[in-house]
Amino acid sequence: MKKRPDEQAADTTSLRDKIVGLSESSGRKSYYPMLQQKIRELQNEISERWRAENTLRQTLARISRQQAVMAEISTDPNVFHGRLRDAAPMITVKMSHALEVSRTGLWIRQGERFICLDKFDARYDAHSSGQILKLEEFPTYHAAIVREVVAVDNVHTDPRTMAFASSYLAPHGIESMLDVPVQIEGEIAGIISFEHTASPRAWQPDEITFAGRVADQVALIMENKRRRMAEERLREAHAELTRNFRFTEVLLDAIPIPLFYKDSSLRYLGCNRAFTEVMGVSREELQGKTTRDLWPDLSTTYEENDHSLLRGAPRSTYEAKVRGKDGQLREVIFAKQVFFDERNRTDGIIGSFVDITERIRSEKESQRLRTLLSNIINSMPSMLIGVDADGRIAQWNQQAARVTGVSEEEARGKPLGEIVPWLEPEMRRIRQSIADKKPFFEGKLRRIVDGETHFEDVTIYPLISNGVEGAVIRIDDVTDKVRIEDVLVQSEKMLSVGGLAAGMAHEINNPLASIMGNAQVLETRLTHPPAAERGRGTGRRHLDGGPAHVPRVAGNSENAPVHPQLRGPGGADRQQHAQLQPQERRDPCPGGHHRHRGQDPGTGQYGLQPEKELRLQENTDYQRVRTRPAQNSGLRKQAAAGLPESVPERSRGHGGEEISRRAGTTLHPAGAEQPALGADRTGG
Secondary structure, three states: OOOOHHHHHHHHHHHHHHHHHHHHHHOOOOOHHHHHHHHHHHHHHHHHHHHHHHHHHHHHHHHHHHHHHHHHHHHOHHHHOOOHHHHHHHHHHHHHHHHOOOEEEEEEEEOOEEEEEEEEEOOOOEEEOOOEEOHHHOHHHHHHHOOOOEEEOOOOOOOOOHHHHHHHHHHHOEEEEEEEEEEEOOEEEEEEEEEEEOOOOOOOHHHHHHHHHHHHHHHHHHHHHHHHHHHHHHHHHHHHHHHHHHHHHHHHHHOOOOEEEEEOOOOEEEEOHHHHHHHOOOHHHHOOOOHHHHOOOOHHHHHHHHHHHHOOOOEEEEEEEEEOOOOOEEEEEEEEEEEEOOOOOEEEEEEEEEEOHHHHHHHHHHHHHHHHHHHHHHHOOOEEEEEEOOOEEEEEOHHHHHHHOOOHHHHOOOEHHHHOHHHHHHHHHHHHHHHHOOOEEEEEEEEEEOOEEEEEEEEEEEOOOOOOOEEEEEEEEOHHHHHHHHHHHHHHHHHHHHHHHHHHHHHHHHHHHHHHHHHHHHHHHHHOOOOOOOOHHHHHHHHHHHHHOHHHHHHOOOOOOOOHHHOOHHHOOOHHHHOOOHHHHOOOOHHHOOEEOOEOOOOOOEOOEEOEEEEEEEOOEEEEEEEOHHHHHHHHHHHHHOOOOOOOOOOOOOOOOOOOEEOOEEEOOOOOEEEOOOOOOOOO
């Protein structure tokens, strides 16, 4: 051990004094024994000094070797880059060379156990790894190693190592050991182990210091590794954050909904592209501004809601107005929520809004259409009932409510058979109509209401669009229609009977007219013989006077009344009466026909009916009279009833047909001339 300068000076002074004292005493007495004593002391002192110097040289050599080893360890690339697993074999070899021990090891903590990263045995120049040390099995050693360096000169007698002396130390011939903990942030992270074999060894302070320096270097490597791993994770996190930030920007820009975000002082931090397009404000113009700076007339509502969020409300949704880039106010729905920092403190607000202007307009239009449709449905006199596929009521108009006495709220969702029990038998047809997608109609369903019989038409319309299954049932009350139809049926029956009677009268009237005409001719021939000099006028007079006797023949009565128009005043010639001009006997109308209002017994129709002409022809002169179908029908009925006919100067025909007569000849309705009974077929 090297002495300090003051100690060395003191030793030199003491030796000089001893020599001087010897010389002084040698003059008075014999100095030989003392000289020998002094020589021995001097020799011992020289030996001690030599040993100290030798020890110092050895210490300096060890320190020099240790420093060289530390330099080699520090400059190793694996150590520099923090690759401890790759550097562990080199470190254990250098440790063995520095302290001249047989075995060295590096242990790393993993959880509650230590794993040997590398074990070097200089005796065999071999490396091994993977051994496991569980400190909880050696509590004394565990308690010591976490606090201080464990320097054991004799492992068999030291209590800190006696627990595993027989299981680990003795089999490997270990006599002394020096273990130094590797501590990081006050916790043990590994162990540096020096194991000396063959004989016990006293560990020198410089060796303990070197072991500590190696432990610090290992801790630095591990810390650097952790730092590098942290830096790598930080770089990865930064790269991931950059990717996420760019992805978020792209994502926000891809969202068609305007988005924005503010800090806790309600200043805008940014927005997406949709926001700039709708509001007409760029991101640069938006950042750092408040709503009061950009939209002062609308900022009050925005700020009140934002302050409520900052006071603790987690989210907020409300309707408000925004002013777009065109300057127009639009109705929107805002959705806002706070976001937090790493300490879970409110850091700002993120929000979005959706333009609902068109939706509000659509809702109003939809409401108007629903109201219109509801009014149309409720104003219909028919019962309209909508049912789903399960037969539950989905639609119920006011007519249905009036008929059943059940309101729409009470009927909705109820089974149809429960609310309208008389339609319960129709449920099978309703389901069949829904399944077949075809309408179904059933008319005149009978129902008794308060003792009265009602008739209803039921029509089922299946819903066949938009994937909706169900049906609309229309119920019409046709009670009045059925009653009117019954009345019409009775009227038709009566008209049929009347037509039959008219037909019979017609069939009787045709032969009767022929008989009357022939009787007229006979009477004329018998009472007034023909004279050549009279000419046509006499024949006309006879013909005009004939009808006065015809009713008595047709009616088979002597006292049958004669129509006043058939009588001439004072027995005057009736020809003048029969030759009345047409305009004196009828009113003209367009088309040369007479019309009248009334019902035609033959057709049962009302309205204007054209008059039909009846022509009487004698020789080449014709007399024309007109009859109406109603009059003809009346004549037929009189004829059928055997009553005298009292129509002046009219011959009977089929429904007012035109009949032409020539003296001694009858023109029948078909137009063929037939000679009259007793007349000359040659016309004479």
